[in-house]
Amino acid sequence: MTSTGQEPSIFTRIAAREIPATIVAETERIIAFEDIAPQAPVHVVITTKTQQYANVVELAGGDPGLMAELVAVAAGIAAERANGQFRLVFNTGEAVGQTVFHVHAHLLARTGPGTPAGDSSLGEGSLAFR
Numbered sequence: 001m002t003s004t005g006q007e008p009s010i011f012t013r014i015a016a017r018e019i020p021a022t023i024v025a026e027t028e029r030i031i032a033f034e035d036i037a038p039q040a041p042v043h044v045v046i047t048t049k050t051q052q053y054a055n056v057v058e059l060a061g062g063d064p065g066l067m068a069e070l071v072a073v074a075a076g077i078a079a080e081r082a083n084g085q086f087r088l089v090f091n092t093g094e095a096v097g098q099t100v101f102h103v104h105a106h107l108l109a110r111t112g113p114g115t116p117a118g119d120s121s122l123g124e125g126s127l128a129f130r
């Protein structure tokens with residue numbers, strides 16, 4: 001159980017090293033790891049260590065500083081791996097494909113320079129906008 005009485009989410013268990021993942025960045029309050037089912041050449045999940053916010057709306061309202069920290073971690077990873085050009089997707093609600101109700105962003109990017117902005121390899125499957 002977490003301090004809020006919820007069962008630990010899969011992302012909480014990754015942060016606790018109970019479930020293996022390829023962790024690519026970590027701060028005191030944020031953790032980022034490779035998505036297990038990548039839908040773009042760079043596909044990193046960035047989440048808060050607390051699971052008290054189910055989605056981006058709750059996070060932005062509840063702790064804007066933590067939201068800014070999450071975006072800064074995304075930007076840092078994209079600077080290292082994708083020339084600083086990226087998409088940040090927050091699925092919000094089951095109807096648009098949210099499956100884990102612990103706020104997280106999908107960082108989607110191409111590796112290497114000169115990526116066309118409309119490249120269809122960014123965001124297939126549930127991250128494609130249909």
Ligand code: AMP
Nearest residue numbers: 010021034035036037091097098099100
């Ligand atoms: P969403 O559908 O927006 O809730 O995103 C959840 C994401 O978490 C999906 O892209 C999954 O592929 C990813 N995911 C689920 N379990 C794991 C895991 N054990 N390690 C890494 N990524 C995961």
